[in-house]
Amino acid sequence: MAGYKHPCRYCDKLIPPDSNVCPLCGKVNPLGSFRCPKCRSPIKKEWKKCNNCGLDLEIICPKCGKSAFFGDYCFNCDARLTVVCPNPKCKFEQPPISDKCAKCGKPLKVRR
Numbered sequence: 001m002a003g004y005k006h007p008c009r010y011c012d013k014l015i016p017p018d019s020n021v022c023p024l025c026g027k028v029n030p031l032g033s034f035r036c037p038k039c040r041s042p043i044k045k046e047w048k049k050c051n052n053c054g055l056d057l058e059i060i061c062p063k064c065g066k067s068a069f070f071g072d073y074c075f076n077c078d079a080r081l082t083v084v085c086p087n088p089k090c091k092f093e094q095p096p097i098s099d100k101c102a103k104c105g106k107p108l109k110v111r112r
């Protein structure tokens with residue numbers, strides 16, 4: 001099956017089957033199913049919660065403020081669904097899972 005290409009789920013162009021990033025549109029996880037940002041288990045677009053860890057899969061996009069499915073990107077504005085820690089010494093980029101930084105514990109501005 002070497003050389004067999006799969007369509008990117010974002011741009012629909014055919015890309016190599018082992019791509020972690022789409023070489024054409026630059027988005028991460030272009031192949032396969034959506035994954036929970038917390039536990040990385042496969043999730044479905046119509047789910048409200050992750051069946052493995054119970055994470056709320058409906059979130060408010062930090063960029064456009066609209067309610068979005070918690071995949072890697074917002075379907076409304078195409079922004080990557082991550083927040084950056086406001087601590088200048090940390091700046092850790094993470095999915096908006098909790099209201100505290102996963103690295104330094106400083107409160108994050110996450111709207112839910």
Ligand SMILES: [Zn+2]
Pocket residue numbers: 008009010011012013022023024025026027030
């Ligand atoms: Zn693509």
Ligand SMILES: [Zn+2]
Pocket residue numbers: 036037038039040041050051052053054055
């Ligand atoms: Zn999960």
Ligand SMILES: [Zn+2]
Pocket residue numbers: 061062063064065066068074075076077078079
């Ligand atoms: Zn958005």
Ligand SMILES: [Zn+2]
Pocket residue numbers: 085086087090091092101102103104105106
């Ligand atoms: Zn931090």
